[in-house]
Amino acid sequence: xxxxxxxxxxxxxxxxxxxxxxxxxxxxxxxxxxxxxxxxxxxxxxxxxxxxxxxxxxxxxxxxxxxxxxxxxxxxxxxxxxxxxxxxxxxxxxxxxxxxxxxxxxxxxxxxxxxxxxxxxxxxxxxxxxxxxxxxxxxxxxxxxxxxxxxxxxxxxxxxxxxxxxxxxxxxxxxxxxxxxxxxxxxxxxxxxxxxxxxxxxxxxxxxxxxxxxxxxxxxxxxxxxxxxxxxxx
Ligand SMILES: NC(=O)c1ccc[n+]([C@@H]2O[C@H](COP(=O)([O-])OP(=O)(O)OC[C@H]3O[C@@H](n4cnc5c(N)ncnc54)[C@H](OP(=O)(O)O)[C@@H]3O)[C@@H](O)[C@H]2O)c1
Numbered sequence: 001x002x003x004x005x006x007x008x009x010x011x012x013x014x015x016x017x018x019x020x021x022x023x024x025x026x027x028x029x030x031x032x033x034x035x036x037x038x039x040x041x042x043x044x045x046x047x048x049x050x051x052x053x054x055x056x057x058x059x060x061x062x063x064x065x066x067x068x069x070x071x072x073x074x075x076x077x078x079x080x081x082x083x084x085x086x087x088x089x090x091x092x093x094x095x096x097x098x099x100x101x102x103x104x105x106x107x108x109x110x111x112x113x114x115x116x117x118x119x120x121x122x123x124x125x126x127x128x129x130x131x132x133x134x135x136x137x138x139x140x141x142x143x144x145x146x147x148x149x150x151x152x153x154x155x156x157x158x159x160x161x162x163x164x165x166x167x168x169x170x171x172x173x174x175x176x177x178x179x180x181x182x183x184x185x186x187x188x189x190x191x192x193x194x195x196x197x198x199x200x201x202x203x204x205x206x207x208x209x210x211x212x213x214x215x216x217x218x219x220x221x222x223x224x225x226x227x228x229x230x231x232x233x234x
Contacts, residue, residue: 009067018036020207170228
């Protein structure tokens, strides 16, 4: 087993890519801690996985430092937590763009500062292909992703021998789009799938597999890997 005896923390582990990562790490023998805000959903997922649940909000310095105080020294940390608000560049509310950076960028920053990762362990950030393949109405999300990729490279130097990497997903079918009307969501996913060389959108496991590869590969640091079904070449 790839992660036997290792302690893995997934911040954002109650849903989507984070949940798939927590499940896979558990299957590979890790002791897993999942963290997110909604304690009911977090506890339910932790029970299902036989993992430990610690409620935390990445937009709060205090909450993130309390999370890692409770975790103690760990081997691998993954940050998938983010709540994104976007809209047309000229009219999107400044509160919305600030809150997007607050969770996606500053959230990862706080985690990187607070986590006590053992030497040779790893931190994996989750960015997104909008950093290099922008779409209208998503400037703030693309910018947050780009900033996170720069952060991953910088921390790979500054936090060494802890390894720091980022995975950049394409379109992944997770609850992140739960607020969309179901028909519009299915239509969007089907159209996206039809335009990709792989002929499908991603699942959480597709990204989790890369995150576990970063944990296990002691030569991987400062890497940004795009797992997007070919979105960047189509
Ligand atoms: N799905 C995609 O198509 C896609 C594409 C590119 C990039 N990404 C990126 O991948 C990451 C994971 O996305 P996903 O699709 O797995 O989303 P998801 O299914 O919505 O899961 C997000 C997780 O983060 C937690 N979370 C949100 N805000 C938080 C906060 N302030 N503090 C702590 N936890 C918080 C959520 O739980 P609570 O709400 O209970 O806190 C949940 O566990 C995000 O950074 C997203 O931008 C996703």
